[in-house]
Amino acid sequence: LNEGLVKVVLDADDDLAVDNTAWLVLKEPKRVRTLVVTDGNYFLELAAQKDPMCSPVFKTPAAYEADARSGAAVMTDYDLAIFDRYAPPALPAGAHLFLGALPPLPGFASDGEAKDPAVVDWAAAHPVNQYLNYSYLFIESALKMRGPDDAAALVEGDAGPLVLGWTSPQHRVIVVGFDLFASRWPLRVSFPVFLANAIRYLGGIQTSGSEAM
Numbered sequence: 001l002n003e004g005l006v007k008v009v010l011d012a013d014d015d016l017a018v019d020n021t022a023w024l025v026l027k028e029p030k031r032v033r034t035l036v037v038t039d040g041n042y043f044l045e046l047a048a049q050k051d052p053m054c055s056p057v058f059k060t061p062a063a064y065e066a067d068a069r070s071g072a073a074v075m076t077d078y079d080l081a082i083f084d085r086y087a088p089p090a091l092p093a094g095a096h097l098f099l100g101a102l103p104p105l106p107g108f109a110s111d112g113e114a115k116d117p118a119v120v121d122w123a124a125a126h127p128v129n130q131y132l133n134y135s136y137l138f139i140e141s142a143l144k145m146r147g148p149d150d151a152a153a154l155v156e157g158d159a160g161p162l163v164l165g166w167t168s169p170q171h172r173v174i175v176v177g178f179d180l181f182a183s184r185w186p187l188r189v190s191f192p193v194f195l196a197n198a199i200r201y202l203g204g205i206q207t208s209g210s211e212a213m
């Protein structure tokens with residue numbers, strides 16, 4: 001039973017029969033319709049496909065740009081877009097996760113690369129970071145990225161933020177400032193957990209308790 005009204009009755013002979021019956025409304029969980037724009041990333045594709053709350057569609061950057069040039073509303077059918085090592089010429093309104101690339105939005109910029117950056121802190125209370133420990137996140141190189149003044153550093157490195165979060169009336173964005181293949185992250189269980197958290201957070205699904213995963 002995926003959805004409906006469930007009646008639960010406790011078969012007990014006691015003095016207060018009124019509390020022996022309960023009703024529960026079941027709703028089918030919402031799946032996040034996710035556009036994944038990548039030239040190929042085994043770890044990202046596997047994690048998205050295995051997430052029961054994610055309904056992924058994969059496109060190459062070339063196919064995405066062809067859709068955009070044709071005038072298609074590229075985000076109409078999706079709740080979230082993930083851009084892997086690619087930034088589109090323009091960013092439509094909506095929720096977006098960038099991996100190893102910066103969004104084409106005012107305020108986001110890079111001052112080159114940092115070699116072997118070390119994680120020094122992270123925003124443990126943020127929904128994207130639930131159940132995560134970044135202490136052993138080894139990274140070969142990362143962008144020395146900057147975001148708008150009101151952007152939040154979700155993971156902080158010794159050379160600047162490694163993961164940024166930012167929200168505006170038109171956009172909800174998470175930016176990972178390094179290529180997954182320039183790190184050991186895809187080989188650690190924390191990566192699919194991060195991706196699941198990000199999909200739920202950006203996709204508008206409750207991210208407290210067990211729902212965060």
